[in-house]
Amino acid sequence: MKCPFCPTVESKVIDSRVTKDSAIIRRRRECESCGKRFTTYERVEEPIPAVVKKDGRRETFDRMKIAGGIKKACEKRPISTETITSVVDGVERWAQELGDPEVPSAKIGERVMEQLHLLDEVAYVRFASVYRSFKDINEFMSELNDLLVKEKNT
DSSP states (O other): OOOSSSSOOOEEEEEEEEOTTSSEEEEEEEETTTOOEEEEEEEOOOOOOEEEOTTSOEEEOOHHHHHHHHHHHTTTSSOOHHHHHHHHHHHHHHHHHHOOSEEEHHHHHHHHHHHHHHHOHHHHHHHHHHHTTOOSHHHHHHHHHHHHHHHHHO
């Protein structure tokens, strides 16, 4: 590991700790040349599938786009930032676990809607209205009626 203080690449690990969520290892290191200490973080690099858009374009998976859409849908709702981050983490993990090199954006959107439906019905309807691009009030009402039917059956 290259020392941030000098050009040496030799360092020794003094201490290693796993973070709370066990996803990252924090290591304290000491440069063998200058003796200064620094911290590094290691995480497993998991393959993230490409996203295939409706028009056939391919993009890299962007968790910030998903988080932005969810945050807009959850605006002025009693949903914490930690909960939103947890939903985004779950969608990202789901996409990775599919094992496919490409995932259609429609599948990702449906997954987000499933999670929002469990979390908050208002946020779900807000997200669905943008995601599904309702053309008129009848389509919107149809979605609300479906939601009410599901709620009665639960």
